[in-house]
Amino acid sequence: MKLSKILTIVFCSLLMHFAADAQDHLYSQFFNSPVYLNPALNGQFEGDLRMNLIYRNQWTSVPGSLNYLTASVDYNIPRFGGGLGLLFTRSSEGTAYLKKNNIAGIYSYSVGSDNFVLSFGLQAGITNRSIDYGNLIFGDQIDPRLGYMPGSGSSADLPQFNNRYYFDSGAGINLVAGNFMIGGALQHINRPNESFTGSPARLPMRVTGHLSYRWDLDVYSNTDEDDHSYVIPSVVIYKQSQAQSVNAGLEYKRRSVSAGLWYRSGGQSGPSAIVVSLTFDLNISREGGEKVRFGLSHDAPSSKLNYGNTSGTTEGSLSYQTTLPNRAYIDRRFDGAKRCYDFY
Template sequence: MKNIKLTLLAITILSTCSLLRAQDPHFSQYYSNPLYLNPAFAGSNICPRASLNYRNQYPVLDVFQTYSASYDQYVDGLNGGIGVLVMRDEAGGGALSTTEASLIYSYHLKVSRKFTLLAGFQGTFRQRAINWDNLTFPDQIDPYYGFVLETAQRPPGSDIATNLDVSAGILGFTEKFYFGASFHHLTQPDEAFFQDGKLPLKISGQAGFTIPLGRQRIHNELQNYLIPNVVYQRQGTFDQMTLSTAFSRGPISGGLGFRTSTANPDAVVVLLGYAPTEGAWKIGYSYDITISSAANSLGGAHEVSLGYNFPCRVRKKRNEAIKCPKF
């Protein structure tokens, strides 16, 4: 079974290396990984914030896993937020891997008493690696003895491709709504192993509302909120739209999402969140129920997020944090 998985992966790698129509990894809990979604989110929480995210795509195959870690905070002296983001994506148990490390700055402009505009800039060191020894190919299969033949496929001249990348984003918000756009891979770096090829520009748009439900409570953590939001992304010839609604009451949150592309619907996403201490730990879990032509035979996708909001220092001026889903 493992050899079959790696064979499928080898075919995929050779296809993407030749045509380079690759897509960035995506997270269903995108607002639990805000710096990955849009660099303008850096410092939007005002208080220091750390996030960890893990995604296992198609667990039946056990070959696609993505890890992410980030930290950001608002800095008075810089009139904006700073952030650090590290991401690693593995296919085939590391046979094909992508590692990124980013530094982010987001400028915060108080346009009016109720409206704030953020502009984010991101510099990324990106490394893509292929472990040729972990791959098997169809021409290695003997009808009787299995994977025993030599392959005619030749490894690339280099098994590591490194480059520098630049991204940017913009974000506007009030207490009740937010909207933004991000532009990743502005430099369209060349990351092909076999021939020249550029990573396509990824354009993303985000918007959402925070709707209080019922009577306003004295203690904000007891207030009920409904938070509908939408994210649209396009990279090369691929596009994706996610429509979701989150519900939050005190430490408990939950939500449903629907992800689709122009070609076909992809998945229904079920999300659950729990924050045992307001302003401190936040834990989220989501499951993607695949509804595309692949059905759910590959196990959909599991995703776990862990966030921590550090205590704020006494501030000279007051800024509002963006009210996003608490996943």
């Protein structure tokens, strides 16, 4: 049997195992997908309207694609003390095209003073999960001498369903105090049943915790803060069922350019990785709060799966934010406090 066919079959088996464990995908550029990281970060930006897009192509040379995309739109409403947002997430995994699409609405609310800002977020949406069994290869389709026989049928018993919808919910909290930011989120609070077989298969809750510090390297400079240099170390911890991952590292930020170096532990869920990231900000109109951000990162596996077998993982992100021309209300409640966007 050709090596590529063997790899495909093995990878399908691994994929079905991972699907049974129901682990969410994680982004290396968590700072460029803040609403996916924590719904409490919804509406937390300078301006009125923000749009984010991030795409992840994981282990590009492994048979069976692993592609993930998240898009979000959030609207800052100072008069209501919070924001409204819409989040769309899509994943496609493996040769059987195990797909998951989720669309969710988010509401966030903030309280605080000149010294701190405390934000809360609620998320609720609908998820569709589907799989194409026609692309799977079973044992009775493999000839001992010739290998896989295209077009051959299988007598394997297929699961009862190949398509499922369910309600999903999440919540988050975030605190910015001085140069520290700490937050946490819970996803899949209602633990929806995503089984294809008819037997219950509850999606485990995903717990996220994150901590960042903003170190001003030019604290005694008389220049504008936007012209300062910063080092921003961060730690993000994910836990879902038995899977746990820690992403730790730092960004060096100078004006409109940020460079990051990160280490992500895979735990029992997968290989560890070294991550390099670059982010570029283009201020179209500083007074109008109009800005475009582009981010790029690459993961190099550091254990279990080597780089030569996987070609690593690449992410790209794009963000746009602006202030609407008819803005009638300006939020002055937290003028002296830093916000989460100061860290990202």
